[in-house]
Amino acid sequence: MTTRGRGRQQQPVGLLLSAPYAVFIVAVFAYPLGLAVWMSFHKYIFTAPGVDVPRPFVGIDNYTAVLGDPAVRRSFLNILVFLVINVPLTVALALLLATALNAAIPFRTFLRVSFYVPYVTASVAVVGVWLFLFSSDGLVNQVLGGVAPDPSWLINEHWAMPSIAFYVTWKQLGVFILLYLAALQNVPKELYESAAVDGASRWRSFRAVTVPGVRTATTLVTLLAIITGANLFTEPYLLTNGGGPSGRSASPVLLMYQRGIEQGHPDIAAAIGVLLVLGVLIIAGGQQLLERRQR
Amino acid sequence: MTRTMPGAAVVADAAAPQAGGGRRRRPWWRIIGLSLGAIAFLFPFYYMIVGSLQRKSDTSLTGVLPMPGDLSLDNYREINAAIHLGQSLLNSIIFTAGVLLGTLLFGVLAGYALARLRYPGRGTLFAAMLLLQVIPFQLLVIPLYVQIVRSYGLADSYLGMILPFAINSVAVFVFRQFFLQLPNELFEAARIDGASELRILRSVALPLVRPALLTASLLTFIGPWNEFLWPFLVTKQAGKQPLAVALANYISTVAAAATNPYGAILAGACVLAGPAVLLFIAFQRYFVSSELGSGVKG
Numbered sequence: 001m002t003t004r005g006r007g008r009q010q011q012p013v014g015l016l017l018s019a020p021y022a023v024f025i026v027a028v029f030a031y032p033l034g035l036a037v038w039m040s041f042h043k044y045i046f047t048a049p050g051v052d053v054p055r056p057f058v059g060i061d062n063y064t065a066v067l068g069d070p071a072v073r074r075s076f077l078n079i080l081v082f083l084v085i086n087v088p089l090t091v092a093l094a095l096l097l098a099t100a101l102n103a104a105i106p107f108r109t110f111l112r113v114s115f116y117v118p119y120v121t122a123s124v125a126v127v128g129v130w131l132f133l134f135s136s137d138g139l140v141n142q143v144l145g146g147v148a149p150d151p152s153w154l155i156n157e158h159w160a161m162p163s164i165a166f167y168v169t170w171k172q173l174g175v176f177i178l179l180y181l182a183a184l185q186n187v188p189k190e191l192y193e194s195a196a197v198d199g200a201s202r203w204r205s206f207r208a209v210t211v212p213g214v215r216t217a218t219t220l221v222t223l224l225a226i227i228t229g230a231n232l233f234t235e236p237y238l239l240t241n242g243g244g245p246s247g248r249s250a251s252p253v254l255l256m257y258q259r260g261i262e263q264g265h266p267d268i269a270a271a272i273g274v275l276l277v278l279g280v281l282i283i284a285g286g287q288q289l290l291e292r293r294q295r
Numbered sequence: 296m297t298r299t300m301p302g303a304a305v306v307a308d309a310a311a312p313q314a315g316g317g318r319r320r321r322p323w324w325r326i327i328g329l330s331l332g333a334i335a336f337l338f339p340f341y342y343m344i345v346g347s348l349q350r351k352s353d354t355s356l357t358g359v360l361p362m363p364g365d366l367s368l369d370n371y372r373e374i375n376a377a378i379h380l381g382q383s384l385l386n387s388i389i390f391t392a393g394v395l396l397g398t399l400l401f402g403v404l405a406g407y408a409l410a411r412l413r414y415p416g417r418g419t420l421f422a423a424m425l426l427l428q429v430i431p432f433q434l435l436v437i438p439l440y441v442q443i444v445r446s447y448g449l450a451d452s453y454l455g456m457i458l459p460f461a462i463n464s465v466a467v468f469v470f471r472q473f474f475l476q477l478p479n480e481l482f483e484a485a486r487i488d489g490a491s492e493l494r495i496l497r498s499v500a501l502p503l504v505r506p507a508l509l510t511a512s513l514l515t516f517i518g519p520w521n522e523f524l525w526p527f528l529v530t531k532q533a534g535k536q537p538l539a540v541a542l543a544n545y546i547s548t549v550a551a552a553a554t555n556p557y558g559a560i561l562a563g564a565c566v567l568a569g570p571a572v573l574l575f576i577a578f579q580r581y582f583v584s585s586e587l588g589s590g591v592k593g
Contacts, residue, residue: 009413010413010414010415011412011413011414011492012414012415013408013412013414013491013492013493014408014412014413014414014417014492015408015414015415015416017404017405017407017408017412017492017493018404018405018408018409018414018416018417018420020401020404020405020462021401021402021404021405021420021462021467022405022416022420022423024401024461024462025420025423025424025427028435028439028458028459028461029423029427029430029435030423031438031442032435032438032439032442033430033434033435033438035438035441035442036434036435036437036438039437039438039441044441046441046445047445048445096328097328097329097332100325100328100329101329103325105325105326105329106326109579110333111329111330111332111333112579112583113575113576113579114333114336114337115332115333115336116575116582117336117337117340117572117575118336118339120517120521120571120572120574120575121340121521121568121571121572122520122521122523122539122567122568122571123521123523124521124523124539124540124542124543124546124564124567125343125539125542125563125564125565125567125568126339126343126564126568127546128343128542128546128557128560128561128563128564129339129340129342129343129346129561129564130339131546131557131560132342132346132352132354132557132560132561133339133342135354135557137354138354139342139354139355139356139358139359142354142355142356143356170335170336173336174336178582178583181583223429227429227431230431230433230434231431231432231433233433233523233524234523234524234543237543237547238543238546238547241547242547253433253434253436253524256433256436256437257436257524257528260437260440261437261440261528266437266440266441269437270437270438273433273434273435273436273437274434276431276434277430277431277434280429280431284429
């Protein structure tokens with residue numbers, strides 16, 4: 001033990017303490033990530049434990065199969081539709097609600113808690129009530145009457161994906177409100193005061209002070225929302241009954257499940273996964289560039 | 296977090312002559328907006344409870360208000376007969392407890408080492424931890440399935456369920472942040488007294504970061520309790536399925552055969568949602584700190 005572990009001296013006991021976590025990261029993240037890439041370039045089939053079968057290198061065959069599959073292409077397009085609706089809506093609503101919440105108002109704790117109740121609840125549970133609310137003769141359509149879409153939301157090919165995007169926005173918003181609430185504490189009060197001195201309206205000072213003041217949080221919120229979108233599985237699986245109608249709400253992860261586990265082509269599924277990571281990195285990188293330009 | 300809105304500190308003084316009439320803050324718009332929001336967020340939960348108690352599901356507007364004569368626990372009996380709530384709940388509890396145990400034990404050790412000790416590889420480990428936050432977990436599902444289910448033969452086992460979640464990285468991050476905030480002198484003094492690092496961690500550091508333990512436990516809890524995809528892949532036997540998986544299977548296959556399918560689904564949903572919601576209401580003040588800000592995974 002480092003009885004005189006002061007100043008710049010090394011404390012090798014740290015290696016010991018962090019070893020379980022390091023092993024965990026290698027076993028559960030690094031190795032599977034490598035395996036996914038390896039699988040995507042080989043012909044890979046499931047076998048019983050201990051059985052050895054040849055797994056020949058097939059180059060980019062899996063990728064050409066994936067890109068040539070209209071269902072997979074559709075699922076990537078669906079995620080774009082999802083992101084186009086979900087990300088701006090999440091950022092705008094979370095920032096507005098956080099700003100409104102950031103004041104001495106009655107029932108503040110109650111309000112804050114009610115916004116994150118959906119976030120802490122299992123999607124499987126909440127999906128149950130949404131199926132009930134948005135079914136053909138559900139409460140939402142009863143209220144809307146003649147304006148209700150026909151066929152109903154979750155079985156309508158134009159509304160299925162937007163419905164999922166609204167659902168996820170609603171479900172995740174609470175945690176993003178908390179992120180913005182934390183960020184708002186770091187916006188210097190003096191800026192609001194000088195904005196008021198300059199005669200800025202409330203909306204103007206929101207645009208000129210609040211929005212730039214929480215920019216780092218916005219970057220984080222956007223990134224997390226994109227990752228949530230890339231992870232989408234439970235909602236298309238349960239809410240729209242397996243990505244329906246006719247694949248219009250299928251997500252890449254749902255396709256990974258169907259191709260990989262149900263149909264027994266883990267190599268194809270791995271290729272979808274690798275493409276999805278690349279997609280996330282490209283979108284996140286593009287968003288960073290865009291933001292740097294605006295600065 | 297009882298800070299006031301920065302904008303509210305704006306004083307209507309003489310320096311703002313052309314600001315128009317709206318200088319005086321009226322909080323009513325704020326309260327109306329927030330209340331509408333709260334209704335939108337809470338109504339589905341209210342509807343979930345009401346629907347789970349109604350003998351026949353009523354989707355009309357009058358169905359929103361519960362009629363005393365129409366309420367019963369039939370739906371709970373129906374869902375219990377279909378998916379054995381007791382066993383599913385027990386599976387959820389074991390799954391969640393395993394993850395909590397792993398995170399509190401190994402996560403605290405790692406968080407402490409990352410925050411307070413100097414050793415080779417610390418920077419790499421920290422970078423890896425941050426990188427984990429941006430890799431969508433679902434992408435690893437196929438290779439993990441190959442490894443855990445096919446290679447290690449851990450299908451239908453608690454261990455197979457727990458392994459990929461055994462140490463929650465967000466919790467490690469929270470631990471590290473809290474340990475970082477403790478004053479250096481505390482550790483130096485203990486080291487001069489000859490205390491070992493494990494002893495310093497147990498007797499000095501841990502008692503000071505109790506709120507962090509609660510915050511991290513709450514965050515960790517909702518992971519396995521709510522997780523669907525992974526336990527769904529690992530468990531094929533109904534007797535090993537956590538509640539989320541059992542209920543999802545009920546929704547996608549069995550529900551059609553029930554007398555009041557929505558009622559039974561909503562009853563199951565209440566049982567699944569209840570523990571998480573109650574925990575977060577009871578410990579809500581541990582779910583506000585800005586330390587969450589940098590580490591919360593979507």
